Amino acid sequence: MNTVRSSDGTAIAYDRIGAGTPVVLVSGASCARAVHTELAELLSARFTVLNYDRRGRGDSGDTQPYAVEREIEDLHAVIGEAGGEAAVFGSSSGAVLALRAAAAGLPVTRLALWEPPFMSDPDAPGRQADYAARLGELLGAGRRGDAMALFMRTVGLPEEMIAQMRRAPMWPDLEALAPTLAYDAAVMGDATLPTGTAASVKTPSLVLHGGRTAPFLADAARMLAATLPDSRLLSLAGLDHTVEADVVGPVLADFFAG
Known part of the structure; x- marks a missing residue:
């Protein structure tokens, strides 16, 4: 385990494995970095993978008061440890954080987003x-x-x-x-797709969803892919909201390799 200090002094813990182009993994709600351990190991055959605990989780600190901007700074600090730029994969609400970070101008070379849980109904x-x-x-x-x-x-x-x-x-x-x-x-805001934020992201992006996932998550993925200026959409047959490393990993590896 390694640590890096974020802009506000918070210690952010991460694991670093593999060699090659850097990739950073961002977890979603109710999860620490362990949720992506298997995915990190799979990607490490081709990439340097930094799998980190978001603030308040696992081995990371949690300086108050909280703000989404602080989490973006945390991700920026981890990218700095990767060498100054990196591809980023985010899952669920972690995908929304990764999207907001890319829109904020972080040096994200490629952006892969798994089932960001946006909703489109008026309620x-x-x-x-x-x-x-x-x-x-x-x-x-x-x-x-x-x-x-x-x-x-x-x-x-x-x-x-x-x-x-x-x-x-x-x-x-x-x-x-x-x-x-x-x-x-x-991070989710009002839970609807922030179209202006998404439209501002010029980073090459891949939006993923499972073929057996909840319909609203598939709809959200389609809406996001249609809004991002440089993106493609991919549905992975047989998967629900869970990131299954043996299926998702090879797809990410091909995308991150360019």
């Missing part, structure tokens, strides 16, 4: 505002477990599964990540 902004407010209330009251359960309920997990997970050995680790759910809510 989406209201639902997102209600979710963010309730999340803030639970976290403010120290109810981390209930905050994580709220997130899981919001993304569609059934109550029986949530109850089982609350009894599982992994639950304390998920509770530890609960404060960062508010960070992902901030």
Whole structure:
């Protein structure tokens, strides 16, 4: 494990493996860098891979107050450790963070985005505002477990599964990540596609979704690919929202190799 200091002094932890053109991996909500371990190992056969913990997760620090701009600075610091520029892969809300970072002018050479969870229905902004407010209330009251359960309920997990997970050995680790759910809510904004932001990204981009994923995620991928100036869309048969390294990895490797 390595660390780099972000602009505000926060220590950002990352693993670095492989050799070649640098690639940085950005995780989504309720996840630390371990979620991309297998993908990092697969890509390391052809690339130098930096797989990092976003602030507040795993081995990284968490300086307050939070702002999306601080997370963009964190990614910039990791890219600096990669040599000053890098290809970037982001999954779920991590894809939205990667998109915002590229739009902010970070030196991203190629941008790959897995199922950014934008919504297009007219009620989406209201639902997102209600979710963010309730999340803030639970976290403010120290109810981390209930905050994580709220997130899981919001993304569609059934109550029986949530109850089982609350009894599982992994639950304390998920509770530890609960404060960062508010960070992902901030990254998502009102949960709709920020068309102006996306349209400003000139980086060659690949937008990916699973063939068995939720329809709104496939729709979001199509909308984003249509908005990015230099992009292509790819559906991977048989996959849902989970990034399966053995399927996604070879596709990313070909894209990052140019």
